Amino acid sequence: KQEVTQIPAALSVPEGENLVLNCSFTDSAIYNLQWFRQDPGKGLTSLLLIQSSQREQTSGRLNASLDKSSGRSTLYIAASQPGDSATYLCAVGSASKIIFGSGTRLSIRP
Amino acid sequence: DVKVTQSSRYLVKRTGEKVFLECVQDMDHENMFWYRQDPGLGLRLIYFSYDVKMKEKGDIPEGYSVSREKKERFSLILESASTNQTSMYLCASSLFGQKLNTDTQYFGPGTRLTVL
Numbered sequence: 001k002q003e004v005t006q007i008p009a010a011l012s013v014p015e016g017e018n019l020v021l022n023c024s025f026t027d028s029a030i031y032n033l034q035w036f037r038q039d040p041g042k043g044l045t046s047l048l049l050i051q052s053s054q055r056e057q058t059s060g061r062l063n064a065s066l067d068k069s070s071g072r073s074t075l076y077i078a079a080s081q082p083g084d085s086a087t088y089l090c091a092v093g094s095a096s097k098i099i100f101g102s103g104t105r106l107s108i109r110p
Numbered sequence: 111d112v113k114v115t116q117s118s119r120y121l122v123k124r125t126g127e128k129v130f131l132e133c134v135q136d137m138d139h140e141n142m143f144w145y146r147q148d149p150g151l152g153l154r155l156i157y158f159s160y161d162v163k164m165k166e167k168g169d170i171p172e173g174y175s176v177s178r179e180k181k182e183r184f185s186l187i188l189e190s191a192s193t194n195q196t197s198m199y200l201c202a203s204s205l206f207g208q209k210l211n212t213d214t215q216y217f218g219p220g221t222r223l224t225v226l
Contacts, residue, residue: 034214043114043200043217089153091215097169098215100153 002027004092006101014109015082021075021104023090028068031093035064035075038087038103047075047088080108113137114218116201122224129188131221133201142184143202143215144168144176153200159184191225198222 003026013019023033032051036044048057048064050073056065063076073090089103117132135142143158145168155168157176165176173195177185184203188195201218 036217041220041222043219044202044215046214046216049214091153097155102150102152 002030002092002094002097002099004090004099004101006088006090006104008104009102010105010107012107012109013080015080017080018076018078019080019106021077021088021106023073023075023092023101025071025073025092025099027094028071029094030068033064033066033073034091034093035062035073036089036091038089040087044089077106082108082110084108114201114203114216116199116218116221118221119219120222120224122226123188123191124226125192127188127191127225129191129223129225131186131188131199131201131223133184133186133203133218134182135184135203135216136182137203137205137216138181139203139216140181140206141204141213142178143204144174144184144186145200145202146170146197147200147220148197156186191223193225196223196225 005024034049035047038044050057050066061078066073085108087103087105091098091100114135123129141160144156145153147153154170156174157168159165159178162181175187199221202215204213204215
């Protein structure tokens with residue numbers, strides 16, 4: 001049974017720092033991994049999708065990596081800004097379902 | 111841009127009422143999904159549909175049903191609402207991927223349902 005874990009549950013960093021969010025999964029037989037952002041009381045916004053054949057994807061200040069063999073993905077945020085404050089969730093797509101992590105709540109201090 | 115809309119942002123219903131949550135996407139996506147999100151439990155899949163009139167149960171289908179009569183619209187139905195169905199309900203869609211989701215999921219803004 002696939003399990004997706006995001007540690008830490010919450011993170012606070014000062015503005016301007018580079019940071020890494022972690023996502024780990026137990027079953028490496030995945031189709032893809034997706035990172036989302038969720039603002040309080042809102043829906044999810046897709047940030048990056050990495051297919052199982054890919055190692056990383058980049059969009060602006062965001063870079064996501066995928067290492068299937070170790071069951072890990074990271075989301076790197078460069079030069080963090082207060083507007084980056086949100087909850088970040090990863091979701092693993094496999095043969096029969098999509099499993100979401102519980103998220104990391106990120107706070108960027110001005 | 112893909113747009114997924116949900117009929118209500120907030121909804122308050124009474125126990126035993128029949129509740130309809132509507133979701134519409136405007137990008138001709140084949141897959142549509144209903145999730146609920148609860149603190150400490152994360153997102154859980156209720157039902158998904160990969161084609162008109164096709165549906166499959168997710169992880170927590172009990173107490174819910176769905177309807178997909180048109181490609182762009184996916185409805186979640188609570189036949190007899192109960193207090194434990196108080197939650198945030200999120201609809202999503204994705205382009206295609208056999209029966210499964212292998213593509214980016216686009217989410218609606220969510221409906222916060224309270225059952226009294």
